[in-house]
Amino acid sequence: MIQKADYIRAYADRYRDMFAVRLTTIVAVILVAAWVLDWGWAANFGLIQLGLYVLLWRTVEIARTRPEAPGAGRRFRLRTEWITLGLASHNAVYILAAWWVRPDTIDYLRLLLAGNLMVGALQVHISRRSFLAAVAPPSIAAMIIAANQPQATPTLKFAVALFVLGIIAAAWRQWRGDRETVELMVALTERSRQLQAALGQAETDRAAAERANKAKSRFLAMISHEVRTPLNVILGLTEVLRGRRRPKAEAVVIDDMAEAGGMLLRLLNGALDISKIESGHSDLQIAPVDVAARIEAIARVWRTRVAELGLTLEVVLDGDLADFAVLTDQARVEQVLINYLSNALKLTPAGTIRLVAQARPQADGRIALSLEVHDQGPGVPEDQRERIFQPFEQLAAGRAAGGAGLGLALCRAAAEGLGGSVGVRPAEGAGAVFWFRFTAPRAPVETDAEAAPTAPTPDAPPALRVLAAEDHPANRKLLALLFQSFGLDLALVENGRNAVDALRADRFDLVLMDAMMPVMDGVEAVRLIRAEEAVEGRPRTPIHMLTANVFEDDVARYRAAGADGVLGKPIQIGALQALLEQTAASAVPA
Structure with missing residues (x-):
């Protein structure tokens, strides 16, 4: 029928x-x-x-x-x-x-x-x-x-x-x-x-994925802005302090602050870039890295926290590791080691945490590096060793320690971005050994002069007049201190509307424009300035965005509005000095 x-x-x-x-x-x-x-x-x-x-x-x-x-x-x-x-x-x-x-x-x-x-x-x-x-x-x-x-x-x-x-x-x-x-x-x-x-469901899933991706992008942009803004103040003020004469003990503390802040910034950049790493589209920042020096710097920053927990941090470096640098992404290497150390501190109740690094030359001239963190925690069962490197997957001990389950996923993504691998094995006696292996080309070691941090110097011509639009009071204070050390004439306004009015009333050699501001945001202000310049026949004023929102889509939007370039927050003093020197060389002072 x-x-x-x-x-x-x-x-x-x-x-x-x-x-x-x-x-x-x-x-x-x-x-x-x-x-x-x-x-x-x-x-x-x-x-x-x-x-x-x-x-x-x-x-x-x-x-x-x-x-x-x-x-x-x-x-x-x-x-x-x-x-x-x-x-x-x-x-x-x-x-x-x-x-x-x-x-x-x-x-x-x-x-x-x-x-x-x-x-x-x-x-x-x-x-x-x-x-x-x-x-x-x-x-x-x-x-x-x-x-x-x-x-x-x-x-x-x-x-x-x-x-x-x-x-x-x-x-x-x-x-x-x-x-x-x-x-x-x-x-x-x-x-x-x-x-x-299935096609309908796929279309629904695609639309949902697009919405989720947009929500993720908004979330990442918000996190980037909210974290970079105070970090900009911390690192900027640290650079100002490093440029002044200080007793040696204070200078060491300031150097450690700058080192820790730089690590935090690189960790933030790596965490925000995890989706690109996993998709294979991440742009690695390849540069000579003295791995031994970076490990010593990480250990120096973390020893205070280790001592507070009643633990001991031991660093074991291969003898040959101090003789060369490799071409790799410093932020990715630091990201893996810092996450490994953070987990080791959470899970080791007492004893010693060991950071072991080895380097072996390969036949093709590259260097094979093996970095390990030995803890004395509860260890990882064999059937869980692959799972814990997945996002939001963690053992009961990790949940009890307050972890979110993303640290090891970030480690794996960073390692794979470098063409390497991560894993875990049992330690001798008790605990676990989290390892990270990758290969990289050999590079010459930087000299002390090359590696020294750039401090603000008053090299830019004092005739330049700069207008900065910044709504955050602490960032305005930081800009005032930086430009005071440069010996430049700086005018500060609180939003895009005030910046437009200032340019109508006076001439400036350079405009630094924040993106997110009340009354009128930076993108709208740049668009309006360019339109008025075209209508009134005014000379084109160089405008560079100075913002914590530096995703590719954001940069493209700034460029489309008429911005000449983008400086990210936290401010890189060298990049700011280069911009000022470029502006001085190409413009007639106002």
Whole structure:
């Protein structure tokens, strides 16, 4: 019994397809009847057959348009079976009646009977009963005619029976083929529906992913801005202090502050860049890195915290490691080591944490580096060693220590960005060894002069006039201190509207514009300044964005508005000095 709407619709379509052939057959029979018998017989055949086909047409259309209606399959099956029986029975009775009245037309009637048997048997049938209804009446009529002819011999009767059975066998095979065709059509329809649903779901997922990506971008932009703004003040003031004469003890503390702040900034950049690292589109900042010096600097910054927890930090460096530098991304290396050390401090209740580094030259001239952090914590079960490097996956000890489950995922992403790998193995005795391995080309070690941090120096010409738009009071204070050390004329305003008004009233050699400000943001202010310069014919004032929002999309937006460049926060003193020197060299002082 047909139940599914797809089967009903498929069979209804097959019935529709056969109407043209059946109606052509009826017209042919009508013409033959009018020629052999008379128009009365022809009219009788045509009216009854066409009337039954009208009923069949309505049945098929109802099934096609309402296949989901309750009981639609059963009604469709029963009606087509009865109509098929009516069509076949009328054919058989009609030919028997014509034979009875006009026995001289027997040859024509045999041909009509054979044709009707073949057409009826080979048409679409929804069930076995429908097939039986189509072939039984004409088969019986053929046997009656063969049995009641005076000249009929057993051989003729056998031949007729064989002919009928042959037609029935061929029609049965055709019926099975029709069923398989319908099942295939239904399967294709179902598959098409599944594909459409999958495409719809994929589109929904894509839209959701886009929304999530936009939300992530907004979140990262907010985190970047909110963290970089105070970090800008800390690092900027540290650089100001480093440029002044201090007792040696204070200078060491300030250097440690600058070192810690730089590590924090690099960690922030790495964390914000994890999606790019995982997608393989991260831009590595490749530069000569003295790995031994970086490890010593990390250990120096962390020893205070280690001592507060009653632990010991031991650094073990390969003897050859201090003799060279490698070309790699310093921020990625630091990110892995700092995360490893942070986890070790959380999970080691007492004892010693060891930071071990080894370097081995390779045949191709590269250096294979192995960095390890040995803790004395609870260790990592073997079946969990891969899982903990997945985002938000952590052991019970990590959750108890307050971790978010992102640190080791960041380590793996950073290592893979460098073409390396990370992992964990059991430590001797107790604890775990978290390792990080990568290879890098060898590079010359920087001299002390090259590696020394750049302190602010009053090298820029004092004739330059600079306008800075900055809404954050601490950042305005920092800019005032920096430009005081440069000996430059600096005008400070609190928003983009004030910057536009200041440029209308006076000339400046350079504008430093924050992006996010009240009243009027920096992008809108830059756009308005460029428009007014074009309308009034004013000289183009160099404008550089000074902002914590330095994602690629942000930079493209600033450039599109008319900005000449971007300085990120925290302010890099060297980059600021280079900009001032470039401005002084290319502009006539205001």
